Structures are given as structure tokens and as C-alpha cells.
Amino acid sequence: MINNPKVAVFGSGSWATAIIKMLCENLDQVGWYIRNESTIEYIKENQHNPNYLSSAELSVDKLHLSSNINELVDYADILIFAIPSAFLKSELDKITIDISTKIVFSAIKGIVPESGLIVGEHFHKNYNIPFENIGVITGPCHAEEVAMERLSYLTIASQDAKKAKLMSKFLASNYINTKISDDIIGTEYAAMLKNIYAIAAGMAHGLGYGDNFQSVLMSNSIREMKRFIKKVHKMKRNINNSAYLGDLLVTGYSVFSRNRMFGNMIGKGYTVKSAMMEMSMIAEGYYAAKSAYAINEKNKAKTPIIDAVYEVLYLNKNPKQIFKKLTELLD
Template identity: 50%
Template structure:
């Protein structure tokens, strides 16, 4: 079967969201070839034997040929025209460490990463443009609201595809559409990325409040203040005509703040109950992007001299070890 090179899609990452990506791509009816970078050879061996990821979304059947799954990211890059990056933001540099700008040349790069690159304090799109000389028009970002667990259950979900070149966003989106995946097209790449970073911090705040014993009434006020704080941040960093109430911003914030599947809410809840950061990370055994995002976004807030009380509260609790109840009570007096 001849497949045009533009229909060759590679996925970098093997966690729950990456596994959900594999499911979405294989359930879509468009003609394509899919390649998958799975970091551990033992996981690849397990997939070969049982047809499932042994660590994440274990009920999802892997339906791509085993010869297309490799622990070598360069193999996936060499065989793909569209590359979907789907690792935690903190691990992206390590995943790409053996690749050069030449490997990215003439490829469409899709970031499904909802985080910020530590050390550089850059969203993924900015980091890729600077490090690998990728044209902005060749970078697409995927936003929610969408949790991997609901994708695995084939519950109706929505993905937002953002790109400066909306025709490229449409091209990639069509590979994801199915009876349970609807897609939305946007040209607000920066807004989608920053929204994804901030909503994780706000979900952490909500989780901390819940762990401390604050109720749903407080949570509603917290999240309504959070969407206004997000809009204030974006208007200062990247002003545009975006509608902050759109699914990629408010919708993604709501699902991350309230869903039982939200890692960031779960992480925050543990902090509110008295767990240390380290003990919460060990018990979860999954990455809560909001923790890293909180440390990174703080430098951006300081650089632009922004007033971000919710972000500041989370940072004080996580990084300066200030008592959670003290900080939440201070925040409560500032909200309206």
C-alpha cells in the first residue's frame, strides 16, 4: 500500500497522553502510517506480547505494527513527516538530546505537551523554534479540554489544534477526528500553550483548597478568579482578540480543576492534606505538570511585574514551603 510521506506520523512519548494519542490516530479512518517512540525496550517487548502499554492506559489496545515501535527517537523522526511530541515538558530535552536541527527539517511538529521547559522557562513552541530552528508556521499545538482516561473509554472529547498556518492545523486535525473526537481550529498558538501551563497551576490551587477542607462554594470562586487571572496574564504577554471563554482556555481549565482524572488537582489535594512535594510525587508516580510550571512561570510574572495572586500562592506553598492554610487564607481575602 502506497502512503504519501505527508501521512507518516510519529509520536514521541509513551505515557498516558501519548498512549491516548496512539489510540486516537489508529481509530481515525484516514490512511496513514504511525511510528511510536517508546523509551523502554521492556515496554516494547510487553506490547509485542500483550498488545497494551504495561504502565499507562493498560486497557487500550495497541494496533500499530511492532516494527513501527522503537526506543530510538531518530528512527521515528526518519520515518515520519509529522512529529507529535508527547512527553512531560521536564523530560522533553532528554528525549530529544540526540537529535539536531537537521532531523526537524521540513517536518510539521505537533506539541501535545501541556507544560513549560524548566531552566529555559519557555513554552514548548518557543523552545523548539530557538533550539531546532523550526519555522513558527510548522509548529502546531494541541489543547483540550481532553483527558487521556476518557479517550481510552471513547467518551466524546474535543481537541483544539492551533497554528499560525491554520491550513496545517486542519491537515493534522483530520488525522484525529472520529466518532468520539471532535476538533477545533485556532491560530492562537501562544494562548493555547500558556493557557495549558496556567490551568495546571490553577488546578493545583483547587486541589490544595480541597485538601485543606475548603468546599465547592470556595472552589467556584477560586476558578472564576483563575480564568480572569489567566486572561490578565495573556493580555500582558501576548495580547490578541482571543475569547478566554473558549474551550481551549476556560474549558481546559474547568476539566483540569474538577475532573477525577486530573493529576494536578490530585497533587494539590495531597499537598493540602500535608504531603511534602517529594512524598506526593513518589506516591503519584506520575508527573503533575503544574509543579514545574509554577516554578517556571514565576520568573515570567516577575519579569513583567504582573499581579498574579493565585500563581503566587501556589509558588509560595510548593517552593518556599509556606504553610498551605496560611497562604490560602491570604488568597481568600483577595478574591471576589
């Protein structure tokens, strides 16, 4: 492990911006890859991101900003990726430098559509990065509350406890509590799955179901998540811990949840295309639903909620009819 490793964040959305804010609390310099040069110039002049989390004041004097992804890959020892999963491959394809010796942390809550893999597995398989050099940054934590410096919690997962502790130290502050885990596969799948369940919660709300049904939906969701993750990566874990249940609850219930918002629009009668056009942010659960459904066709876990979301989003089934069937399958 390198002494005083350099860190760079890749992505310019709300979660990437929140991570930059957290890192700047503890580090003297942080690299930040932003694809759009005009966004970089705006940040330099105005100390905040014009498009996402604009209320967060950024320590511009600590930022090494660049629109050249290879420059930041070369600069940093630890690479934190917070690019939406749907666009990750196209950005990675720009990298011409060997990254097999880098430490990679995923802050992406989704599956890479082209490979059907969670981000850590994608880096391991396609870039020869050993699992001990891969980590996951997960919640329960909304970027908007980080911007407001409201007390938030992060789980940092890595097979190498030293790397997890180091990243925890880089992100912790008086408003960020961190804990570590060795379940890199399980926490990353949980971060992906909870977005699907948040879409289901949003659909239910849009269809007029109340709090009583939502509580049943969420309690069934955590049990379904447990069954799914156990099939893909069996190890001892407490599914009621914050990285699993906590992240599910905040994404399912919060007004800041873009996946719940997306589902709510679908429940109210929007088409998938019109809901996406109206939202200015990516709903990761849309892409995750297709990938999770495909993965589970092989694993055969009992997943009625994932199946329901998939049928509405990808088979154009009627949400009202699908949720009427779903109510009979939940307990």
C-alpha cells in the same frame, strides 16, 4: 505540505498513548518512540501499554515502534511530542538529525525548565523551526476518557490553518470532536497555566474548602489566566472558549486530574517530595508554577493564585496560612 505525511508520537505516558489511539483510527501507520525496549515488546505481545492507559486496546499492526529516537525522527514528517516537559530536553539532546524542516506539534502542557519557554517557542529558538511549522494539541480532554471512548474535544492550534485542519482530520473520530485555532502561543500558555490552577483547586480541597470557594477560585483563575496570557502574547482571543476555560475546568474538577490530586495531597499535609513519590505520574503544574512565577516577575500581571501555589511548593510556606491570605484577595 507533503502529500500523505508520516506521523510519529514521542512519549509513552497516558496522553501519548491516547494520541496513538486517536491517530490509529485514521492512519494506516503511526510511528511511536518509546524509550524502554521492554515496554515496546510488551505492547507488541499484549496490544496495550503496561504502564499507562492499560485499558486502551492498541492497533499494533499499525504501529512502527522504536526505542531509537533518531529512527522515528527520520521516519516522520510530522513529529508529535508528548514527553513531560521536565524530561523533554534530555530526550531532544539525543537527536542528531536536523529537524528544522519538520512539522512539530506539541501535546505537552508545560514549560521546558531549562529554557523557561513553552514548547513551541523552545523548538523555534533552539531548532530553527518556523512558527508556521509548529502546532499545539490541547483539550479539554483527559486521556482516560479517550481510552473509554467517551466524547471528548480537542483544539488544534497552528498559524497555518492547513496544518491545523490536517492534524484535526488525523485525530477526529466518532468520539473525538476537533476545532482549530491560530493562537498557538495563547493556547499553549493556557495548557500550562491550567495545571497550576488545578493544583490550587486540589490544595483548597485538601484544606477543607468546599464547592462555594472552588467556584470563586475557578472564576478568578480564568481572569488571572487572561491577564497573564495578554501580557506574554497580545492578540484577540475569547478566553471563555474550550481551549482556555474548558481545559481549565476539566483539569480543576476532574477525578482524573493528576495536578488536582497532587495539590490535594499537599493540602492534606504531604510534603512536595512525598506527594511526588506517591504519584506514579508527573504533575506538570509543579514545574509550571516555578516557570510561570519567573515569567511574571518580568511581566507584572496580577497573579495571586500562581503566587500562592509557588509559595507553597517552592518557598515551603504553610498552605493553610497562604490560602487564608488568598481568600482575601479573590472576588
